[in-house]
Amino acid sequence: SAVISQKPxxxxxxxxxxxxIQCQVDSQVTMMFWYRQQPGQSLTLIATANQGSEATYESxxxxxxxxxxxxxxxxxxxxxxxxxxxxxxxxxCSVGDWREQYFGPGTRLTVT
Amino acid sequence: QQQVKQSPQSLIVQKGGISIINCAYENTAFDYxxxxxxFPGKGPALLIAIRPDVSEKKEGRFTIxxxxxxxxxxxxxxxxxPGDSATYFCAASMKRNRDDKIIFGxxxxxxxxx
Numbered sequence: 001s002a003v004i005s006q007k008p009x010x011x012x013x014x015x016x017x018x019x020x021i022q023c024q025v026d027s028q029v030t031m032m033f034w035y036r037q038q039p040g041q042s043l044t045l046i047a048t049a050n051q052g053s054e055a056t057y058e059s060x061x062x063x064x065x066x067x068x069x070x071x072x073x074x075x076x077x078x079x080x081x082x083x084x085x086x087x088x089x090x091x092x093c094s095v096g097d098w099r100e101q102y103f104g105p106g107t108r109l110t111v112t
Numbered sequence: 113q114q115q116v117k118q119s120p121q122s123l124i125v126q127k128g129g130i131s132i133i134n135c136a137y138e139n140t141a142f143d144y145x146x147x148x149x150x151f152p153g154k155g156p157a158l159l160i161a162i163r164p165d166v167s168e169k170k171e172g173r174f175t176i177x178x179x180x181x182x183x184x185x186x187x188x189x190x191x192x193x194p195g196d197s198a199t200y201f202c203a204a205s206m207k208r209n210r211d212d213k214i215i216f217g218x219x220x221x222x223x224x225x226x
Contacts, residue, residue: 004155042201042218043156092155098207098214099144103155 002027002095004104012110013083020079021107023093028073033101034066035092043092049076083111114139116204118217126225131189133220135202138183142204147176147187148216150199159200160187192224 003026013019023032034046047068049055055068069077080087088111094101117136125131135145146161162169162176162185169176175188189196199221205214 001158040219040221043216045214094155098205100146100158100161101214102158105153105155 001102002029004093004095004102006091006093006104006107008107009105010108010110012112015084015111017083018079018081019083019109020077021091021093021109023076023078023104025074025095029095030073031095031097032070032076033094033096034068034076034078035094035103037090037092037106038088039090046078046091080109083109085111087111114215116202116215116217118202118220120220121218122221122223124223124225125192127192127194129192129224131187131192131196131222131224133187133200133202133222134184135186135204135217136182136184137204137215139204139206140183141206142215143207144205145176145178145185146203146205146214147174148201148203150201150219156201189222192222194224194226197222197224 005024007022032049035043037043045058046061047055047057049068049070051070051073065081067079090106090108092103092106094103096102119134147159148156149159150156160171160174162178164180173190178185199219201219202217203214
């Protein structure tokens with residue numbers, strides 16, 4: 001299984017600002033996923049990021065709010081733009097495929 | 113139709129007992145059913161998984177039982193230990209045309225009493 005790191009591990013941000021979360025994998029992977037997990041809740045897929053193509057966003061998530069970059073096979077970023085308190089959540093990246101996914105430790109975001 | 117319903121929301125079991133978590137799905141296009149274990153402050157970790165052509169899969173103290181006709185599956189943790197205390201998520205996945213899709217249940221917070 002891949003080793004995945006995320007930066008930052010946590011942050012407190014003011015409303016209206018943006019935060020970029022980094023996800024680094026120790027091996028080359030085709031597919032990377034970004035999830036949101038609100039406290040005590042389940043995981044909701046934000047988007048799927050394949051290297052060399054535009055990210056595919058799930059219903060309810062838009063590129064203007066959550067732009068994603070995937071510059072190579074080991075790295076991706078998720079930006080949370082124009083933040084509001086409703087964006088307070090844990091953001092997780094994962095790698096894998098439709099059968100099995102491996103998750104990073106998450107980024108805990110608090111918007112004040 | 114894309115939901116995975118998980119129960120109970122929370123569960124308390126005595127050490128040495130059997131923990132049982134249940135999940136149900138509607139979409140028959142799902143063809144892989146993993147379980148994830150998440151400790152506080154960590155990302156979910158794949159625990160065990162099953163395909164719908166198998167009725168049971170066992171790995172150590174963890175067993176998945178799968179009922180295809182009822183569209184239900186469950187996780188059994190035998191001889192539950194305090195170290196098993198975590199949140200467990202069932203999931204259902206399928207391969208789509210361009211991208212993969214996995215749907216998670218809402219999670220079960222399991223606490224094993226010492």
